[in-house]
Amino acid sequence: MTGSTVLRARGLTRQYGRERGLVRAVDEVDLDVPAGQTLAVMGPSGCGKSTLLHLLGGLQRPTDGQVWLAGRRIDTMSERVLARLRRDSVGFIFQSFHLMDELTAVENVELAALLAGQSPGRARKRAMYLLDRVGLADRAGHLPAALSGGQRQRVAIARALSNEPLVILADEPTGNLDSAATLDVLRLFEELRATGQTLVVVTHDARIAAVADRVIAMRDGAFADDNRFAATVYDGRR
Numbered sequence: 001m002t003g004s005t006v007l008r009a010r011g012l013t014r015q016y017g018r019e020r021g022l023v024r025a026v027d028e029v030d031l032d033v034p035a036g037q038t039l040a041v042m043g044p045s046g047c048g049k050s051t052l053l054h055l056l057g058g059l060q061r062p063t064d065g066q067v068w069l070a071g072r073r074i075d076t077m078s079e080r081v082l083a084r085l086r087r088d089s090v091g092f093i094f095q096s097f098h099l100m101d102e103l104t105a106v107e108n109v110e111l112a113a114l115l116a117g118q119s120p121g122r123a124r125k126r127a128m129y130l131l132d133r134v135g136l137a138d139r140a141g142h143l144p145a146a147l148s149g150g151q152r153q154r155v156a157i158a159r160a161l162s163n164e165p166l167v168i169l170a171d172e173p174t175g176n177l178d179s180a181a182t183l184d185v186l187r188l189f190e191e192l193r194a195t196g197q198t199l200v201v202v203t204h205d206a207r208i209a210a211v212a213d214r215v216i217a218m219r220d221g222a223f224a225d226d227n228r229f230a231a232t233v234y235d236g237r238r
């Protein structure tokens, strides 16, 4: 852990126009995520968690405020440069997996590396290594339709790791999973945390929050509660 700041936000705001006025989905948020931190963001539906994650990862632009990723200001960055920074630095995990239905597990994992110009041999080798890491080496040739929800999410996690991202941003990664599959994902996140991977996870699951270093509760676009060293508070193991 280098002590550097992977994500920084100042006055981060995202407003949406609505028929009856404006809604501030994210409302003047200040945030620093140091390298190696596992941050859980919790809060009721509609409080702005997904919007916050999209702003931090450069998938959406703020209407006000500043955001830095890997020390670089991204809210004013050109789309072309931002797309490249995203590709090189961020791994996204979504509730609904977002796998390509026509591609096998290993093809899904290696796709980004191939698009980035890596040789097919190297891309395949790394994809197989990552599938093994998430416990799915024996499912490499399966299409997503032939996998369970938990297996699909583990493929998506392997894919998110393929660019060795500086930060992983996960949006309710266990939201579509049963309890056993949730535990598999939880174990993977614990392993990632142990390797020093920086991780921001939006979750409703107290078990995921319990392994985080810090838990932020959001209400109406703002931070209602910010509980650092949450794992110590919640289970005393750390």
Ligand code: ADP
Binding pocket: 016, 017, 023, 024, 025, 043, 044, 045, 046, 047, 048, 049, 050, 051, 052
């Ligand atoms: P969460 O992920 O916590 O459920 P969201 O970030 O999805 O919250 O949404 C926060 C608020 O912004 C909600 O009031 C939602 O209706 C609104 N919102 C989100 N996306 C849009 C959009 N594209 N257009 C208009 N309003 C939106």
Ligand code: MG
Binding pocket: 049, 050, 051, 171
């Ligand atoms: Mg959401």
